[in-house]
Amino acid sequence: MVSLNINDTTRTVDETDDMPLLCGLRDIVRLTGTRFGCGIAQGGACTVHLDGVAVRSCVLPVAAVGNRQITTMEAVGTAEAGRKVQQAWRALDVVQCRYCQSGQVMAAAALIASNPNPSDPDIDAAMAGNICRCGTHNRIRAASNPAVLEPNPTSTINVTLHGAQALVINGLPAAYPMPKFSNVLTDQQVTDVLTVVRSRWNNASTAVSASDVAKLREATVHAVR
Numbered sequence: 001m002v003s004l005n006i007n008d009t010t011r012t013v014d015e016t017d018d019m020p021l022l023c024g025l026r027d028i029v030r031l032t033g034t035r036f037g038c039g040i041a042q043g044g045a046c047t048v049h050l051d052g053v054a055v056r057s058c059v060l061p062v063a064a065v066g067n068r069q070i071t072t073m074e075a076v077g078t079a080e081a082g083r084k085v086q087q088a089w090r091a092l093d094v095v096q097c098r099y100c101q102s103g104q105v106m107a108a109a110a111l112i113a114s115n116p117n118p119s120d121p122d123i124d125a126a127m128a129g130n131i132c133r134c135g136t137h138n139r140i141r142a143a144s145n146p147a148v149l150e151p152n153p154t155s156t157i158n159v160t161l162h163g164a165q166a167l168v169i170n171g172l173p174a175a176y177p178m179p180k181f182s183n184v185l186t187d188q189q190v191t192d193v194l195t196v197v198r199s200r201w202n203n204a205s206t207a208v209s210a211s212d213v214a215k216l217r218e219a220t221v222h223a224v225r
Contacts, residue, residue, distance in 0.1 A: 001013070001014050001015075002015070002017065002024075002062045002063060002065075004021075004024065004029075004062065004065055004070060005067065005068070005069050005070060006025070006029060006031070006070045006072065007031075007070070007071060007072060007074060007075035008069070008075070011029050013028050013029070013062055014028070015028065015062065017061060017062060017063030018061045018062075018063065019061065019062050020057065020058050020059060020060060020061065020062070021048070021057040021058075021060045021061070021062050021065060021070070022034060022036060022046045022057040022058045022060075024062050025048070025057060025070075025072060031072050031073075031074055033072055033073030033074050033102045034046055034047075034048055034057060034072050034073060034102060034103075035099060035100070035102055035103065036058060037058070037099075037100065037103070037131075038058070039058050039059075040058070040059065041056035041058060041059045041129075042129065042131075043100070043103070043129075043130070043131045044056070044100065044103040044104065044107060044129050044130030044131060045099065045100045045102065045103040045131075046058040046103060047102075047103035047104075047106040047107050047130065048070055048071060048072050048073075048106060049069075049070070049071035049072075049076070049106060049109070049110055050065065050068050050069070050070060051068045051069050052069075052071070052110060052113055052114075053110060054106055054107045054110035054111075054126075071106075072106075073102035073105065073106060076105060076106060076109050079109070079113065080113075081109050081110075081112040081113035081116075082105070082109040082113075084112060084146040085105055085108045085109045085112055085143070085144070085146055086105060087146065088142075088143040088144075088145075088146040089101070089105060089143050091143075092139050092142055092143045093139070094136055094139040094140055094143050095136070096132075096134035096136050097133075097134050099133075100130065100131060100132050100133070100134075101132075103130055104127070104130050104132065104140050107126060107127055107130050108123075108126070108127065108140075108143065108144040110126070111123065111126035111127075111144065112144075112145075112146060116147060117145065117147040118144070118145055120141075123141055123144045123145060124141075126144070127140065127141065127144060
């Protein structure tokens, strides 16, 4: 029998010491936001926080947890970093099938808690090993730095990055949810938005063309009808 501090509540798990923490969380405590993916710590769906550090719960025995604080997907939003990441996930409409997303959010929240404005290499290192079989990695990468969504009075972009994951450029399909802001911005402001997001998601330095701006405006009109 093992006592665990889960989401600020002490829970008793009546199992052997070598039981993976993931099994205790899902099967005994019934916190099912943490997912089973591979069982060998290679997919990231099972990610939880242990004293704020992202760990793979599928290979961590409950006996190894000790008195450390476990945070799961159910409670990550109670902390500022987790709340910001969840807001960014919603704003950029990251989720597709949802299966891996709790692990992705947990990994991103641990990163933001320790580094509120990470660089792209910081994000790549922190999110490495968190696999999304739906291929939403570009949106995951963008949402893993919530600072890009916060208002910046010195920038013409301001909060217009909200929902900008589907830009109909670089091959992104028009079926993705479109941003609803381009009808109130000047062409230069739309260009600024596309430039920043293209650079952030695609590492591309290609100049934004008038055609790109027109495509974004047209797609936005279709999306809000």
